[in-house]
Amino acid sequence: MPPKNKINKKGLNIMFRLDGKVALITGAAGGIGEKIARTLHAQGAIVALTDMRAEPMEKLAQELGSNAHVFVANLTNSDDVNNLVKEVEAKLEKIDILVNNAGLTRDNLFMRMSDEEWQLVLDVNLTAGFKLARAAIRGMMKRRFGRIIGMASVVGVMGNAGQANYSASKAGMIGMNKCLAQEVASRGITVNSIAPGFIRTPMTDVLTEEQKTALLTRVPMGALGESQDIANVVAFLASDEANYITGQTININGGMIMI
């Protein structure tokens, strides 16, 4: 078993500082989003938490204390999406880091997949990220600094039976981020994607031991990843140390695919 990762106090805390930076994190009430919020906050960022589920975010913001703010928004609601960046900028003056992390699945075999299942997944996982990035880069361009990080998936890279909508949304995010990266590279804005493999979250907690064992035969490291493994890379990509990295997809999957 590989060791469990924690924030390395001598490493992460000295490097990848984000003091005074404002980070908007979507899906902040979820397993990975919460860990991203905690990690960026620990590195000195002012975190703007957004999700459609208010309660877990309020709890998290209370625990974090200062420099954590809650913005409830449903990413299927176009008014919510269109107003979110404005609201965050009105309250916190700017957005330096946008983490497009919110996501959901509606799995079905291709032939049985309904228009609604297709559309919902594309709307939340891809279109909302497009609109938020489009709104956030205005201010980033003026300040000549920005970090946009999109949560893709190993499934967006390799496909998976029963997940055509999810895979299309995640592959779409990777492609979209590469285009945006090229358009804003000269303005001090980097745009990257992260493609997690199987990460231990409430989503994977529901798997049976049998399912987990079968799944882990595909992972050379023989273990599920932790949300912290993802959050560490978000902190790095958001930092000044990752200045020269743009248009990339960072695969975090215990060796499940090697590309």
Ligand SMILES: NC(=O)c1ccc[n+]([C@@H]2O[C@H](COP(=O)([O-])OP(=O)(O)OC[C@H]3O[C@@H](n4cnc5c(N)ncnc54)[C@H](O)[C@@H]3O)[C@@H](O)[C@H]2O)c1
């Ligand atoms: N857990 C994994 O193994 C794994 C693997 C690869 C990629 N990912 C991706 O990582 C991201 C985070 O996943 P997670 O494991 O933390 O899942 P999660 O379900 O714990 O968190 C997702 C969050 O998105 C929010 N959300 C969903 N629909 C929304 C909407 N319409 N409006 C606003 N918020 C909405 C949910 O409320 C939830 O808090 C997702 O994009 C997911 O696709 C996860």
